[in-house]
Amino acid sequence: MADTAREIVKANGFSDVVTVIKGKLEEITLPVEKVDIIISEWMGYFLLFENMLDTVLYARDKWLVPEGLVMPDKTSLYLTAIEDAEYKQEKINFWDQVYGFDMSCIKKQAMVEPLVDVVDANQIVTHAAHLKTMDIGKMSTGDASFSAPFKLVATRNDFIHALVAYFDVTFSMCHKTTGFSTGPRARPTHWKQTVMYLEDVIAICEGEALTGTMSVSQNKKNPRDLDVTVQYSFNGKRSRASRTQHFRMR
Template identity: 30%
Template sequence: MSKRRRVQDLSDEAEGSIFDAKSEKFYFNVYSDASVHERMLEDMTRTKAYQDAIFKFSDAIKGKVVADVGAGTGILSMFCIQAGAKKVYAVEASDMAEQARGVIKANGMSEQIDVMQCLVEDCDLPEMVDVIVSEWMGCMLLYESMWVSLLCARDKWLKPNGLMWPSVTELHLAPITNEGLWQEKKEIWDSVNENYGVNMSSMFPFAWTCLCRSVNIIVLSAENVLARGHVIAKFDMATVKISDLEHVKSDFSFASMGRGVLHGFAAWFTAAFDVRQNDSELNSVVLTTSPYNEPTHWEHSVMYIEHPVTVDQDDIISGNIKITTNKKYSRWLDVQLTCRVKDNPEFEQKYTMNDLS
């Protein structure tokens, strides 16, 4: 279960419209629930990447002041203290802040870590910080828009030449096949005749079309990937602007690695923790959510196309993708994808990425 799926599970607990003033309260209530944090802590790829970076590059932390943005249970704050940080300000807007205080106290770090329960936008730290560490990334990197608070923290609190961790994030895209899901969906409607004596096979095209309206969060493997993934967006977290993240646009062109059926496209991200040593050498720890690696709680963000197309080796799959924050509720995403396969007519599809899809 991804963080996004936990939001879906709790969606019927939100009062009123998802667009009303209570929606933000609901968003932070989700992160007050232990299950979200259990899922994140069980994701060893995620948590170990942060621990490895903080410990491996401890010279960048020792004796420094750190802000942990969206601190959750406080684990990243405690990693920083273990690596020698002088002080950590753990900023957490949800009621999980109270639980974090208990965990930090149990680990004997209450004097070194100040837990501040408030929005970053409303928070004033008593001093500037040398490092900002944050696990802000959502599905398809940008979902949930926590980067808005991260950039606010950077602009308010980070010293000149201070360190942002992760330092660089990249969003990747690749064409994919998923014959297993295609057959599974088809069999659901074919089986109605066998089970109940009513033919509903004509429902399958409509059911597939419904699937194609939203970004689907699932786990893929390397076998699903039809062509080498491309980086469609790269962000330097020390300099990126909100406008850069609100509107992401990229062209793409893939050459199929073999024969298969193009069912859609998948997006995933990487996050690099960079430090420069000896004033020149760049060293990094990289967190990847690629389908070529172990699955993470972010899984993969899949956009299916209404009319799958058979491709042969070296066939060109080209087009462009636009990812924008939803105009009504900025934690959601809207995706527009335009594609051409070989010399076939170009087609366009639009997707939503929200808590109800």
């Protein structure tokens, strides 16, 4: 990729302006002591998957001048809930009985791994809850591991089969603030949304709320993976539920 980038720079007459350096960021040497701006598309699925943020923070702490900029500079993670009986039945509950055989052990694995896909906005059952905002210019590496409470208030009578996480990205230091959303109501991006199916099917009425806490951290064996724990409870007119579920993005 770096070699191709050099060819593009040369072909367009910018060799005296743009310098392409090939190598792992933690191992390279820059031709300058400090930089004024760092631009990086580090975001992964669920914002934090693959742990590229640590590399950006390393570069910031090593090379950025005191008043320098990191772009994008702010990201926010959100959670909502959806109805998705069809997928859950076809892809997850399917394993309860496969041609007469009990394969429910595979179902457990299917529940642990979140699905990355584009969610139809018509499936959304609740308002979104804000989980976390990160200021990339000021945060520390440990801030990417967190626990946050959530309250998802239903907008209609329906069922909840899964939680959906997505994020917004902001360039707030530009002349005019700009950015984009990876949410299900926005134009689809390659990040899509992250869907976590619940063991319970929750019958929820308009105005009722599913409450809980989401905890996110790097996996201890593989820091590129994410461990997500969701503790939720619900006490509604038509159903009740209280459970802790563990998910792993890998």
